[in-house]
Amino acid sequence: MHAVNTEKEKQRVGEQATALIENDMLIGLGTGSTVYYFLRKLGEKVREGLQVMGVATSRQTQTLAESFGIPLVDFNAVNELDLTVDGADEANYQLQAIKGGGGALLSEKLVASRSKRVVWIMDATKLVRQLGNVALPVEVIPFGYAHTMGLLQKEGWEPVLRQDKGSIYTTDHGHYILDVPMNGIHDPHALSVWLHLLPGVVEHGLFLDFADTMYVADGDQVVVMHSHAK
Numbered sequence: 581m582h583a584v585n586t587e588k589e590k591q592r593v594g595e596q597a598t599a600l601i602e603n604d605m606l607i608g609l610g611t612g613s614t615v616y617y618f619l620r621k622l623g624e625k626v627r628e629g630l631q632v633m634g635v636a637t638s639r640q641t642q643t644l645a646e647s648f649g650i651p652l653v654d655f656n657a658v659n660e661l662d663l664t665v666d667g668a669d670e671a672n673y674q675l676q677a678i679k680g681g682g683g684a685l686l687s688e689k690l691v692a693s694r695s696k697r698v699v700w701i702m703d704a705t706k707l708v709r710q711l712g713n714v715a716l717p718v719e720v721i722p723f724g725y726a727h728t729m730g731l732l733q734k735e736g737w738e739p740v741l742r743q744d745k746g747s748i749y750t751t752d753h754g755h756y757i758l759d760v761p762m763n764g765i766h767d768p769h770a771l772s773v774w775l776h777l778l779p780g781v782v783e784h785g786l787f788l789d790f791a792d793t794m795y796v797a798d799g800d801q802v803v804v805m806h807s808h809a810k
């Protein structure tokens with residue numbers, strides 16, 4: 581590994597990922613500070629004549645895409661997307677990821693699941709052998725969130741209700757987020773299924789079988805990894 585300058589690496593990987601975009605593509609636009617650089621560069625290419633349409637995965641991305649001149653379309657008005665490019669909070673060598681640090685996991689998962697190809701972009705600090713160094717975001721219904729927290733606590737987890745400037749953080753969809761410290765996830769698929777069965781849970785940040793490609797910025801290089809599962 582090279583010396584880490586994550587902002588430069590985010591920019592490098594975000595800009596490089598725009599090379600994947602071809603004329604007439606319908607693109608899922610992820611959310612976050614790495615995706616910011618992807619959007620900015622894509623906006624430049626659109627102004628130079630590239631013709632694409634995007635589906636935004638958050639209000640933040642919608643605002644950015646509009647400011648960069650990227651044409652947007654309503655998710656419900658489209659069929660399959662050609663490609664989604666999104667960031668991740670952590671990913672392993674099987675291209676499984678934890679997402680949701682930016683709170684957009686619900687839309688991000690919906691859009692990724694409607695895309696022919698999904699690409700994660702990140703800096704090398706996020707690449708891990710085993711998922712679970714970062715807390716896992718779990719999106720819950722505000723009604724009864726304390727009950728859902730209690731159910732997690734009963735199983736030994738210590739969920740933290742996400743805050744934003746002294747108030748409870750609310751997602752674009754009006755939900756709350758519980759950040760659950762993991763200390764290593766041994767069986768991500770089993771955890772995914774278990775969480776989906778928990779009353780009050782809308783979605784969680786385990787993105788297990790979505791990505792076929794990952795762009796990882798490491799120093800001056802961008803390493804491209806492919807999934808063997810896809």
Ligand SMILES: O=C(CO)[C@H](O)[C@H](O)COP(=O)(O)O
Binds near residue numbers: 612681682
């Ligand atoms: O999942 C996300 C938002 O819900 C982001 O993609 C993830 O948090 C990575 O963001 P960043 O590029 O800012 O580190």
